[in-house]
Amino acid sequence: MLLLMFPVAMGVGLAMQTAVNAKLRGFVGSPYLSSGVSFLIAWLFLLLLSWTTHQTLVISSSFITQHPGWLWLGGLFGAIALTGNVVLFQKIGSLQTTVLPIMGQIMMSTLIDQFGLFQSPTNPLTLAKVTGLLLIIGGVILSLGLFDPRAPLLKATEQRTHRGSQLLYQIFAVLAGMLMAMQTAINGYLGTTLHSPIHAAFISFSIGVLCLILVNLFTRSHLTNLRRAFAQGRRYWWVWIGGVIGALYVLCSSWLVPLIGTGQVVVLALFGQLVFSALVENFGLFGSQVNRITRSKIIGLVIMFVGVLTVKVITF
Template sequence: MLLLTFPVAMGIGLAMQTAVNAKLRGFIGSPYLSSGFSFLIAWLFLLILSGVTHQPLLISGAVMTHGPGWLWLGGLFGAIALTGNVVLFQKIGSLQTTVLPIMGQIIMSVVIDQFGLFHSPTNTLTLSKIIGLLLIVGGVVLSLGIFAPRDPLLKAATSKPERSSQLFYQLFAVLAGMLMAMQTAINGYLGTVLKSPLHAAFISFSIGVLCLILVNLVTRARLANLKLALQQGPRYWWIWFGGVIGALYVLCSSWLVPLIGTGQVVVLALFGQLVFSALVEHFGLFGSQVTRLSRAKIIGLIIMFMGVLIVKMLTF
């Protein structure tokens, strides 16, 4: 029973990581620099852990030449999703930054299972999955208040370009979730090829770090801005731990799946992520903007979680 609390804690950690990285971005001023620094911290953490456990750091030429080209895309997809979440947190809030990627993640995971993409085991679409997907979409609609009546004054104050921008960020959030699902499948196969989940995580984060270094060089991010974050002192000590949280999530997933199964890990982690992201937004934790939870949002989150539960754990 105690083991089941770990996936919930992992989900809480994911919601916390998004808020922490968004706050770091607020001090640094660049989502690319904050994501790059977060990835670098995670990479250093995995490097130390690999050294302590005597894991290899390099990969053989045979794996490089004979492995499929998409085997190295996990780190890139992770870097895009993390950077996107940092931007999305400030644009659409904590709850939407959690809910919409989860919808994309579930939809893409069903597609991966259906067609056996990335050498994943084939798991065909069933009636239960269709019902679960419909519940997830319905839960998202309720939690975001898409069809709720709007205040005429508020609607008038929101210009058409602003509404279009909001829609763009929401669609990108769904895409980020899809990339996260693909990253999980790719890293899972990479762990099988390398015969070590820790080695696979280290390689994936290494690729992500290299991608973000290139992006920061192209965008000419100012490393001097890191001093602004350092000057915040002990009050904001937690802004440096987003990368460690992300690395722990990857490692704990690799540890727990063989013990309690993928379905339970995913469902319990998403439960923790949904609940804590709602609390972050409701109470304005980690310096986020306060947006009170409504009854419709709570009902929508419950329906969405029921849909996730059906998709991942029930078959009929």
């Protein structure tokens, strides 16, 4: 039972990372640069952790040839999902940027468990588990306030702006969530094959850093904007911890997926993410805009918790 608290803590960290990276993006002026900085800090943290725990940093050529190609996609998927969330925040708003990737994660993690994709433990669907997943989805919708009286006004505003491309961004948001679930499963299997979650996380972030370096070079990001971020570092020192949080998330995923399954890790992490996200908005933590917790959000979180318990009982 204590083991199940780790994914919840991972979700809390993920919500914290989103708020922190959003603040960092405001300083550097580029979602690609903020993601690159976050990944680089995570990579340096894992490099130090690997050195202190005497972990190897390289992979033999025989290991690469003996394992499937998708084993190296975790870092790429993580880079796309992290950068995508920053971009989507501006395009479709914070509400949809939160709910649509969550839907994608739930959908993909269910498929991964059902068919044992990416060498994950198989956890077939049952009627009770489907009921639990539906409760989770319903709780997500309520907790995000999609039935708020202001929702029609917000939708009307959205329809007047970016009407032609909004559907594409919404589809991408769901795909980004699916990539996050796939990243969790891939890194879990990578940790098993390397016999080290730390080594797996380091390799994953090494690939992600290389991808984001190429993206920043291609988009010609202004590295001079980092000076402004450093200038604000004394007051907003916490803008630099997003990478460490992300590294710990991937590290724990590599450790937990072989033990309790991808779906279980994703679902419990989502619960922690939503609860802490509500607290961040309610109290305006990490410089975020204050958005008080409503009755709808509380009811939604309770329903989601019931759904999580249902899925847990069926899984174990």
